[in-house]
Amino acid sequence: MEANIDEIAEGIYRLSVHVPDIAPPTGFTFNHFLLRGEEPLLFHTGLRRMFPIVRDAVARLIPPDTLRWIAFGHYEADECGAMNEWLAVAAQAQVAHGQTGCMVSLNDMADRPPRVLEDGARIDLGRGLSVRYVDTPHIPHGWDAGVLMEEGTGTLLCGDLFTQLGGGAALTTGDIVGPAIAAEDLFHFSSLHPGMGATIRRLAGLAPDRLALMHGPAFEGDGASALRALADDYERRIAATVAGLARPAAT
């Protein structure tokens, strides 16, 4: 198995592994993003057992031991399972994540102390790339959830938001909201709660030109509209769930 590599924005590379055995017949994709600044950053380490595949893909772009930053959306195997493998390979590398993730998991689970990112904290990677950390607790799941906005290219590294099934093109300008709704219907992977729409609309306020999905193609276009449409659907879903709970039980 090998990762497909595509440059989805200047200096941002999508390392994509399609696994046909998950959710057949379409399969399921795991994407890792290398931001090739002077201080390279990897967003999503990949599963621990996928480490050789992701390392070999990174090695086609930079010497793996020069990796400087390891970041991810939340503490979960596909996001950060290979975190310590990367810390072992790259002596300068440091995990960077929000306060909750560091407190709850990473201060203990990472082999070297992480850098704690406050909401809105920025890391300048050099070569025109810089990332801003945005806390999104429980969105779409995980108390420690957060995203990174790369401000030079306007690319939102949005993790599990817009998760969809299947492989296919690295970049799309088509609809990503419909496939995300279908995946939510199938997996129920999101933590529905009342603040969901507001948090996702806050991301829309960043007006991203590109959305880098962890599970799906990268989207190029009006990212704010896509985020608002996703927020609308979650609010519809939450309202329907609450209405169902309020209905008197059948006797």
Ligand SMILES: [Fe+2]
């Ligand atoms: Fe996740």
Ligand SMILES: [Fe+2]
């Ligand atoms: Fe994920």
